[in-house]
Amino acid sequence: MNYRKHFMVTPGSKLKLGKIDPSFSGHHQHREQADAEIEKDRKKLAELQYLMYAEDKHSLLIVLQALDAGGKDGTVNHVLSAMNPQGCAVAGFKQPTPKELAHDFLWRVHPHAPGRGRVTVFNRSHYEDVLVVRVHKLAPKSVWSKRYDMINDFEATLASNGTTILKFFLHISKEEQLERFKQRIDDPARNWKISDSDYTERELWDDYTEAFEDALSKCSTEHAPWFVIPANHKWFRNLAVARIVVETMEGLNMKTPEPTVDLAEIKHRYHADVQEEKKG
């Protein structure tokens, strides 16, 4: 199965989330089938990230969005954590500060874009400004409705500078969300994560769905595609994200750079006597 093709929101199309089964798991029936594949992909991710760092030519931006309990943290923890933190940063975007709100909505985001050779994961992102802002009417429609084009322009600028962009919407059902909230109540170690807003936000499920459908439809482009990942099964979500990131990075045909010095000369000048010493 070509995950990239299968889950990409076709640029220019109108997405209907209701038509995508959040419990889809392809030919995999159980977690065990997927786990070995995920582990292989984690190893590949580590290698590819190192190669990206060494080659110092491309960069990679991964955007994660989902409704509460959709699995953003879990995707970082189980998939993307395979990359070396030295070359892979995670930037989280929570409620903006007063200072951030005094600027345009991309101002706080831009400094976190990955530089050459680097990977950055956005846990939430500039898309919040057409999601929560729209649903809670934090800005009038005349303001947020213009942002889709601004986002596309912003992402095009990053892409033209060598940044590959992959955007994942982790798609869960309303029932699965409630079940996950319940698991947090049943697990004392996770009780602290529960807030009243988890439940009040649930009441806005349909509004969020509409906002996501619009954002993903308007902002899935060739250079910065959106993927809708069926995420009711955590293991399938991990597998699909891992596969798409690995396949995309492999497609960059990255190479270890050539040495910048004359190796023979250095060997002769500095390491000849090492071998002498060993012989002596």
Add this chain to the structure above:
Amino acid sequence: MNYRKHFMVTPGSKLKLGKIDPSFSGHHQHREQADAEIEKDRKKLAELQYLMYAEDKHSLLIVLQALDAGGKDGTVNHVLSAMNPQGCAVAGFKQPTPKELAHDFLWRVHPHAPGRGRVTVFNRSHYEDVLVVRVHKLAPKSVWSKRYDMINDFEATLASNGTTILKFFLHISKEEQLERFKQRIDDPARNWKISDSDYTERELWDDYTEAFEDALSKCSTEHAPWFVIPANHKWFRNLAVARIVVETMEGLNMKTPEPTVDLAEIKHRYHADVQEEKKG
């Protein structure tokens, strides 16, 4: 063996690196003996970092310094990468930009200090301003000699705000460094890492040693201790760093925070009907 005690530079003492064996490996004779312990500590590191994030009270700053090929990257890769990149960032400090040089030497460092609940690893740090700057005379002695006090004051400010600071000097011998350079020549995948300056910097070994001895003596404090880690054996270096970080984090007695909501009330209000549905 109490690694913390054993490798700490006693505050107020005068360090002589020549007296510390870089090939020391305690009661461990082989890599295999250490590897299982390191793996256990990696699991603990992941748990402790999550707890730090959840509790949102403490933060941890880890400083790595060493001569070239001393193992800074390897320590990140094999030990500290166990932590979730969502709560653990790595900040590298290379040659300063003209803009950075237009400011005081702590200006570019301060923004990377870890916020509450977070871990940050400094790969090189503000100590470069009393190391390379001193050895290469990039600033006069009248300037760099005042920086030890400034560093101590800066670190005291971080510590008083809840940041635990651990500083590791990875101690290798001059022969081991040459051997590691040679391995890079013999491994085509790592040829690109070799530069002429690797070898020219070697000629300044004694100057660097003196600069390190001064920095570690003057700036090992109760609230921000320096550790000299014997690092000729990579596996022992990993073990010692992992042990010290784990023991220090365990000493913080961190606890999962209490829930901020009335769980019984939430259970009754939102999850009663879930169980009804299941029964029905």
